Amino acid sequence: MNKPIIFILIFLQFLFLSCSNRKISEKKEKTTASTEKENNISEQQKIEFEFYFIEGLKQKVMGNIDNAIQAFNSCTAINPKSAAVMYELAKIHVLKSDYTSAQPLLLSAIKINPENKWYQLLLAQIYQNNKQYVEASKIYANLIKQNPDDLDYYYLNALNLTSGEQYDEAIKAYNSLEEKFGFNEQISLARQQLFRSAGKNKEAYQEIERLINSDPSVPEYYGLMADMYREDGNMEQAFKFYNKVLEVDPGNGFVQFSLATYYVQNKDLDLAFSHAVKGFSNPEIEIETKIQLYLMLVSAPTEQKLNDQQIGELIQLLVKTHPSDSRSYSIQADYFVQKNLLKEARESLNKSLEIEPNSYPLWEQLLLIDNQNNDIDNMLKDSEKALGLFPTQPLLYVLKSISLIQLKEYNKALETLNSGQAYVIDNKKLEAQFELYRAESYYNLNNITKAFESFDKVIEMEPDNYVAMNNYAYYLSLKGEQLEKAEIMSSQVVQANPNNPTYIDTYAWVLFKRKDYKLAKYQMDMALKNGGNTNDVIVEHYGDILFMLNDLNGAMQYWMKSKELGNQSKTLQKKIDEKRFIEGDE
Secondary structure (H helix, E strand, O other): OOHHHHHHHHHHHHHHHHHHHHHHHOOOOOOOHHHOOOOOOOHHHHHHHHHHHHHHHHHHHOOOHHHHHHHHHHHHHHOOOOHHHHHHHHHHHHHOOOHHHHHHHHHHHHHHOOOOHHHHHHHHHHHHHOOOHHHHHHHHHHHHHHOOOOHHHHHHHHHHHHHOOOHHHHHHHHHHHHHHHOOOHHHHHHHHHHHHHOOOHHHHHHHHHHHHHHOOOOHHHHHHHHHHHHHOOOHHHHHHHHHHHHHHOOOOHHHHHHHHHHHHHOOOHHHHHHHHHHHHOOOOOOHHHHHHHHHHHHOOOHHHOOOHHHHHHHHHHHHHHOOOOHHHHHHHHHHHHHOOOHHHHHHHHHHHHHHOOOOHHHHHHHHHHHHHOOOHHHHHHHHHHHHHHOOOOHHHHHHHHHHHHHOOOHHHHHHHHHHHHHHOOOOHHHHHHHHHHHHHHHHHOOOHHHHHHHHHHHHHHOOOOHHHHHHHHHHHHHHOOOHHHHHHHHHHHHHHOOOOHHHHHHHHHHHHHOOOHHHHHHHHHHHHHOOHHHOHHHHHHHHHHHHHOOOHHHHHHHHHHHHHOOOOOHHHHHHHHHOOOOOOOO
16 A cells, blocks of 8 residues: 555655756866966966866767876876866766775865865765765765755755664654755655654654644555554554545555455455455556555465455456556466466467567467467467577477477478577576487487487486486387386386376386386386376287286287277287287387
């Protein structure tokens, strides 16, 4: 509820700092050789000094900084006590962000000419940049003595004391400001926050009461009071003041969110949801505030989480009230992904990308959904569009290659991987992905030597890449090569993933190829128990193992079941027709 007030304070600080910086850059009092201590220099030296000083100013304006420094150094050689030269050199150092060199120059200039406000203001700016806020406040306090009617100095003094965590002194500074210029909202709000920071809660409440009394029609004052009570755990008083906001401003959307937060803390999610709906329905409330509340509501503890219908309703309201903001559809897509509604998630992401086509994270999310949804055609199209916008993003090349491999375009997959390889920099995990899909492409092109070389590279780069280890072991078993190596790899994969039926099937098949049929059956039993009984290839393999264990009836049963699951292999049909195991896969 206090968000607008915080904005006022931030804006106020920016305003006065801007005013100060603007004044520093205004036309300065004329400071030439005629106003400097002569330091016993001759008339000829005065003329030379004036020449170099003007030359330095000219070179600085032209951007020739080194020439400007050289000219000002010539001035210093003639008159080392020239405050004006010290000031100009200090400004150059500030432009170069060399505050260490600028600070002693300004201190010397101020010692020579303590009344010059420009010297003081630049030194204060340096102190602020160095986070020496208390030192900066001392300068503004001195400027107040010299210019008692300048409002900016009072504010800057108070702001620096606040930044320096000198809360009591900052409060006194705001009190002086009020005594000089009268009571106003900005002073009161700043002072209230200082009271809170200093642990003076009683005074903070009194400050807001004073604001309310000054103008009872301002709803933000009641909201700020309510927020303070809520932060302090006084829910009864917080609730009272939140409702006071609605009395003053019935259409106030921010208070709906404050009330929603209040009810979340009181574990009443139904009422929290009711107020959230009212806030989400208000198109005048910025989407950032709604997203913040939404995230809080959906990430609440499990026992008090919003239900799916409520979450869906809030998202619909978000889309309805902010139809031109890509974040509405992005959040909607996340919701659909969590519900495993991948088609709907893809539609939402496409709407988000129509509004914000240059958002790389959205493209990446879309492609991952395409992959998860096995939507290979769209995955290829989307990856090509994304690469047109982000040609230096290496992951896009990987995702495109996956779609090409699925479409059996293995040579194109290799070309894509080779094109994207140059953009993989200091990322072993991603480099391993490139090599993995290179291995898959080579294998399917029957270039077995290169395929196995690529698999070896993947495992060398990423020893726990279980996908690579599983596929490598399986391909070795199919070729009947390095079966001991295949068994070691596959065993490691299964140990790390004991419930993955695909990995267990690979291990069982390696054991089958090594003619260890009993252990192969034991592993395959585990695969079937973990969901493999719906996979036509795993079921066929189980039939093969049973055949080798002289269980022809069992083998026939599982071969037939594999066919019922959709297995169209000609080799499987031969097994059924001839009632025997046949090597190969067609």
